[in-house]
Amino acid sequence: MILIGILVTLLGFVISVLSLALNSVGARMVVVLLGLAVSLFGIIGVLNKAYLKNAIWKKGVRQG
Amino acid sequence: MNTMTKRLPTFLLATLCLAPLGFAQAPAATPAGAPAAAAPATPTPKPITDADLANAPVPAADARAKGDPDGALTGSASDITVTDTKKGITIGDLANQVGQNKIAINFVWTLVTGFLVMFMQAGFAIVETGLCRAKNANHTMMMNFMVYGVGMLAYWLIGFTIQMGGVGAVANLGSTPVLSGEYTITLFGKPFGLFGMNGLFLMHRGTYDVAVMVLFLFQMVFMDTTTTIVTGSACERWKYAAFIISTFFLGAFTYPIFANWAWGGGWLANLGANFGLGKGYCDFAGSGVVHSVGGVTALAVSMILGPRIGKYTREGKSNAILAHDIVIVLTGCFILAFGWFGFNPGSTLGASGNGALRIGSIATNTMLAGMAGSFGAMLYMWLRYGKPDASMSGNGLLAGLVAITAPSGFVNPVASVIIGLIAGVLVCISVEFIDRILKVDDPVGAISVHGANGLWGVLSIGFFADGKSNYGGSWNGVTGSVTGIFYGDNGGQLVAQLLGIVTLLGFVFTLSFVFNLLVDWMVGQRVSAKSELQGLDLPEMGALGYPEFELKSEV
Numbered sequence: 001m002i003l004i005g006i007l008v009t010l011l012g013f014v015i016s017v018l019s020l021a022l023n024s025v026g027a028r029m030v031v032v033l034l035g036l037a038v039s040l041f042g043i044i045g046v047l048n049k050a051y052l053k054n055a056i057w058k059k060g061v062r063q064g
Numbered sequence: 065m066n067t068m069t070k071r072l073p074t075f076l077l078a079t080l081c082l083a084p085l086g087f088a089q090a091p092a093a094t095p096a097g098a099p100a101a102a103a104p105a106t107p108t109p110k111p112i113t114d115a116d117l118a119n120a121p122v123p124a125a126d127a128r129a130k131g132d133p134d135g136a137l138t139g140s141a142s143d144i145t146v147t148d149t150k151k152g153i154t155i156g157d158l159a160n161q162v163g164q165n166k167i168a169i170n171f172v173w174t175l176v177t178g179f180l181v182m183f184m185q186a187g188f189a190i191v192e193t194g195l196c197r198a199k200n201a202n203h204t205m206m207m208n209f210m211v212y213g214v215g216m217l218a219y220w221l222i223g224f225t226i227q228m229g230g231v232g233a234v235a236n237l238g239s240t241p242v243l244s245g246e247y248t249i250t251l252f253g254k255p256f257g258l259f260g261m262n263g264l265f266l267m268h269r270g271t272y273d274v275a276v277m278v279l280f281l282f283q284m285v286f287m288d289t290t291t292t293i294v295t296g297s298a299c300e301r302w303k304y305a306a307f308i309i310s311t312f313f314l315g316a317f318t319y320p321i322f323a324n325w326a327w328g329g330g331w332l333a334n335l336g337a338n339f340g341l342g343k344g345y346c347d348f349a350g351s352g353v354v355h356s357v358g359g360v361t362a363l364a365v366s367m368i369l370g371p372r373i374g375k376y377t378r379e380g381k382s383n384a385i386l387a388h389d390i391v392i393v394l395t396g397c398f399i400l401a402f403g404w405f406g407f408n409p410g411s412t413l414g415a416s417g418n419g420a421l422r423i424g425s426i427a428t429n430t431m432l433a434g435m436a437g438s439f440g441a442m443l444y445m446w447l448r449y450g451k452p453d454a455s456m457s458g459n460g461l462l463a464g465l466v467a468i469t470a471p472s473g474f475v476n477p478v479a480s481v482i483i484g485l486i487a488g489v490l491v492c493i494s495v496e497f498i499d500r501i502l503k504v505d506d507p508v509g510a511i512s513v514h515g516a517n518g519l520w521g522v523l524s525i526g527f528f529a530d531g532k533s534n535y536g537g538s539w540n541g542v543t544g545s546v547t548g549i550f551y552g553d554n555g556g557q558l559v560a561q562l563l564g565i566v567t568l569l570g571f572v573f574t575l576s577f578v579f580n581l582l583v584d585w586m587v588g589q590r591v592s593a594k595s596e597l598q599g600l601d602l603p604e605m606g607a608l609g610y611p612e613f614e615l616k617s618e619v
């Protein structure tokens with residue numbers, strides 16, 4: 001899951017850079033926002049979720 | 065007419081410099097054939113000659129025998145360096161002195177503001193230490209202390225080269241032609257600058273140069289600000305050895321790469337020149353370059369480290385872990401606000417030259433946004449929780465300052481207050497989101513203060529840049545002033561800013577995450593549970609921060 005999260009996060013950046021191949025400002029804006037959403041999903045939806053699965057507070061370590 | 069055109073700049077230069085010496089402007093002459101009743105004629109300038117300069121009144125040699133209490137005799141034409149003592153002072157000597165004075169003003173300005181930024185390390189140190197528990201005071205303080213040296217070493221060895229090795233001429237510092245080695249590739253038919261190549265050890269390829277030294281000092285303290293952001297979010301559980309390696313990598317590679325793209329002549333800065341996106345990615349003093357790079361790296365490290373023991377219940381409910389010294393937290397915030405007067409106005413890299421007098425509005429914008437940020441956070445907390453929370457008010461001040469860092473050179477005072485106010489509220493919402501939804505433990509709120517608000521600052525330029533900030537007629541090689549959509553831009557500037565934001569989240573975060581994951585696999589990022597419960601001062605540093613206090617060993 002961590003590897004997938006890394007790749008998805010990076011993919012968002014690649015998508016945004018590809019927007020430079022377009023000419024219209026509006027189209028570039030849409031593609032960049034799409035890239036932004038993909039990167040955020042990679043960080044929040046995949047990577048963080050993977051870490052929360054094995055979070056220390058779920059393992060029964062003595063809590064305060 | 066041609067002769068006059070050629071002589072005019074020399075005349076203006078000489079007049080400007082000699083005015084304090086008492087040289088009078090030639091009386092206005094009426095041009096031949098002009099009607100007598102016409103409006104007052106423009107004075108015809110009389111060129112100043114070497115002979116005029118030779119007769120410049122200077123204090124007699126013994127005039128200062130009794131001192132100069134009012135300063136009227138100190139500093140005169142006799143202080144101008146002459147190239148030929150037999151000929152005496154010439155127009156050429158005068159012009160050279162004026163040029164050197166301009167660069168000297170800019171050197172002093174850049175160095176002194178750099179010293180202010182360096183002092184921010186003290187602010188960060190006590191803010192972070194105050195917000196952690198007393199049992200981790202020595203460890204947190206030591207991280208903040210050594211981040212300065214570790215980051216500087218990395219930056220001197222390689223970081224500066226990557227960031228600024230291809231920046232080209234920095235005019236305000238008298239040009240830096242030796243920094244001309246940018247590695248570029250071609251993408252979509254345009255050059256993409258990726259990293260600089262000149263400047264290793266500040267000796268490589270002629271970089272043993274006074275202007276390069278000034279640039280290095282100023283950029284180094286900015287980089288160190290980035291590294292110290294991470295120590296805040298990772299405190300109370302970060303293994304000291306892992307911190308050293310992680311900080312070195314951040315100072316050597318992660319920060320310099322993005323800083324090159326934004327400030328060193330890289331592809332983000334050239335989005336305007338190459339792709340018609342406004343003036344390219346704009347980040348006046350580093351909301352993105354400094355604060356967001358630190359913020360997203362802090363997020364990566366905090367995710368890998370996991371929350372402190374006791375931060376969350378088994379059901380995932382967040383527990384508040386209280387700061388041990390709110391007095392030094394707010395004192396630290398004041399130190400940081402003071403240092404920010406170096407951070408933003410200093411980013412003009414000069415106080416003399418094209419647009420350099422914008423330092424007045426930049427400093428004021430900085431002050432106003434900080435005020436608005438503290439108000440925003442205080443009012444939000446007061447309305448939501450019934451009390452004006454002290455630590456969040458401090459974070460609100462910092463959030464406002466972080467957010468105005470990128471736009472400070474491009475916006476007006478009203479926009480600064482709006483940007484700061486939004487930042488103050490945003491930092492509170494972001495802290496709640498990261499703490500309760502993402503369940504990422506950030507003891508000092510660094511991800512929200514620097515990461516979220518850094519991104520907001522970058523974005524705000526696309527809206528609020530008012531097109532009045534003319535720094536010599538162009539920015540990032542594109543003619544005109546930086547303008548946002550609220551002031552008539554077609555959205556190209558906003559797209560450039562968004563591209564910067566995605567680069568921070570998609571590239572910089574990933575780079576930081578992968579490297580810190582490698583560190584985790586190699587040496588381990590997190591201390592043992594036993595050390596954490598005891599407090600890191602003894603297990604990691606060998607001495608308590610407060611040896612005369614009796615400290616709780618558990619949460």
